[in-house]
Amino acid sequence: MRLPTPFARRMMSSLPKPSVPLLISAKEAVAGLPNKRDIVALDVTWHMPNSPRSATKEFESGPRIPGARRFDLDEIADRNPSTNPLTLHHMLPTVETFREAAGRLGITPHTHVVVYDSSGILSSPRGLWTFKALGHDKVSVLDGGLPAWIDEGGDVEEGAPQPFKPATYDGGVLNKDMVKSYEDIVAIKDDGDLVLDARSHGRFTGVEPEPRPWLSSGHMPHSCSVPFGEFLIPSSEGHPYTSYKPPKELKEVLVRAVGGEKAWEALLNQGPDAAGAAVERKLIFSCGSGMTACVGWLAAQIVAQEDGRAVPTAVYDESWTGYATRPESKIEMGDV
Template sequence: MSFILRALRRPAFRFMASSYSTTASEAPLLISPSQLNKDWNEKQKDIVILDTTWFMPNAPRDAYNEFQRKRIPGAQFLDLDKVASSHELGLKHMMPSNAVFADNCENFGIRPSTHVVLYDTHGVFSSPRALFMFRSFGHTNSSILNGGLPSWNAESFTIETNPPSVSPPKSQYFFQSYEQMIANSSLNPSTSVEAELVLDARSAGRFTGKDAEPRPGLSSGHMPNSFSLPFGAFLKTVQGPQGSTYTVFREPSEIRDELDKAVGAAHAERIVKGEATAVTTCGSGMTAGILWLGLKILNAPKIGLYDESWTGYAMRETSKIEKA
């Protein structure tokens, strides 16, 4: 039995501290470029840095090719589509099996004690999804680099351009199945205390059905009794060198304000206090990770993620789709 699989069976640490601080058992959710640079230089053997960049299927860019040309020194590339389980509908970047996750951890040289730092080249886009995966498997010694590669570059830290050398524990982190989402969609969160609050990270136009989905032939709209909360609401754009821009997370108070606007102050309070479960979703399970991490920054204790998200939901003819 591999040491990673043994580690995955240990009880997960319950997150109680501030999202901007660390405990003996858990790393901060967000880490700054200066802190990563300091830690990397002081204890390089205890840190693994992973580039988790992912682009929409219709984007004319290749994440791995860009990684080979430009990355944080010592970083390795984590392909979220390849480190995934097969899916009946052919969906990408679904949660991996225990064995797949363990094998990839070993390939990256990740031990139970390793601090895993995840980043992407957008600033903040796909790295929260990767963090959700690590924390779901009980590896709480994991963080994202706030602002990603652009923030690292903006602080003038070294960029590497040469070719690179090349049963889970019980946890409060969980991902939802289609059957669970269907059952929940019949519950009105305003009248049922058992209803989970579903937060949709897609744009408002896609949520209402006004705008088309980027995946051909897929209907837009939303699940019954869900709330629109576009992922950009939790992020802000900052100016980098030479006019470049990138995204970072907003301050916790601003994230809370956006949550209040989306679901109402009463529902937001229930989420933060753990009186209600929030489930994040998006187009394919990627940017749902941004909402998930934003709620973790607020210390919300009960948060799920619908792995296959809108693509899996809308592809099934039996799914009820609402518009407007």
Template sequence: MGLSTPLVLKPAEVAAIQPGKPGDLVVLDTSWHMPNSPRKAREDFHESHILGSHFLDLDEVASPHPLGLKHMMPAPQVFAEACEKYGIRPDSHVVLYDTHGVFSSPRALYMFRSFGHERSSILDGGFPAWRAANLPTAGGEPALPERSSYPVPALDPEAVVDYEGILVNEGKDPERDPAAFIVLDARSQGRFAGTDPEPRPGLPSGHIPHSFSLPFQAFLNAPSDGQPYATLRTPKDIRSSLEGALPSEHLQAILEGRRPVTASCGSGMTAGILWLGLRSLGAKAAIYDESWTGYAMHKLQEKEHKPQ
């Protein structure tokens, strides 16, 4: 792979990797489904998965959150223990996939890269693309590999934005203050505008002040009859989507590294798709880990405790 590991690999590229010894290549199913979905990711894995892969539950490999939020960025020790469980070494090439095509695997890649594990990629098109290529699959629960040793890594402090950071940014005018970061919201435009309900009961819709709507589908080639799974769009097409969502001066500043950008969504999952698209353009992006669910819950709590 050379010094720089690709963010995205096609099924044939993954199949062509020839590991020299166990742990050189580790493939993980990182599928996740929305709360209102009838599908169960672990059950899907048991039914069928890439031969030799293991299932990484993004809700289990996460730090506890005071608001009860799921799949938050894990503590460094938790991340290291998960790597050891699956035989991952610091020099392992980790390939992450999901059963949608491209949905939750970018969030997993964001986690690995934020902890400095640069030898990590997603499988473009995920498990559906793997099957379409007639590559080997298996069912059941595979035996875990020999446990590895993974030193506790440091988390990139610029990778994760918290609620306090969002509040500080709200006090800045992104049109005039170059220190203000740009917030891109990956949810649907209806949820962003507050006209469609959130999938989580009791949570109001709406958006973070000064944020921009950019539904995550804008960075994906949608499933079609000829290709019934999502894939990541080309950098050129991703840039075109950004041009339609942002003022030109904001986009230019982001691409030149002069303006920070933070991706948000409902719960920090599909924000990973925006993060991946930005990374494919060479831009460094953060994720507001709590995203709209955390933001709205904080606001509801503040309203309840506000003196009358």
């Protein structure tokens, strides 16, 4: 089932039409999710490392969307020391791990997955990015998450989750263009890729500590500060959850980050260099550990679909934790 959003309907033909929208409003979800066999709601809630809350226990006790299943981004991850030598949390899983987890949750390559979290918008974009990076295109974010669902009058479950039938997931392939490594980051040159750092501005400049006390704050070269909250409508008394700003406002944030309209147009209209070699400058989204980086990454995809022009993007999966843990990393302080 397809649940179109207004900006998805207006998307220009120069970009491939998505099989499902990137964002689904709570109103659309309440009308379209219940009792649909081809749609699975996934709770991908994640809490900061200094939080005493357990997202899994909260899911198991409820409230949750009826029939929802739990996709734990820390558990369904690359935990192999040979490929994750720093033993970082919620690193992108291998194709094999993803297939096993998806099948266990009753998901097939044809399933429309709707990811949500319990705070509005925080970890759900990471869930969407994970599915898309591993070749599952039919995935959407519930804008505003569980609080928006409840605010719209959606039913909820409490107590033990409903049983469901596992499936065989026989798809999945890694899109390497969506993921950047430490080696990619340190290889960036002047006028190359630009890193958009989603941490707070104080952590970026080095005046605030990191939530992981063993890490220095500061920032990596070739980066600029774009706290992920700049892409969101904040929670308020009349709007009790975070949700995405309209596409026009998301674009304004990105244009400002890259240095203005001229720089934005240059990013979107890249051609060969003087020697005829292909040029592809990307926006690389980073944060503390690769979670809220995906808030900005998804904002760029929304803007691309609204404008009908591709925005070259990727996510630095390790983000600041992986970068600053390495003693050889160059750390800069202050504003850019």
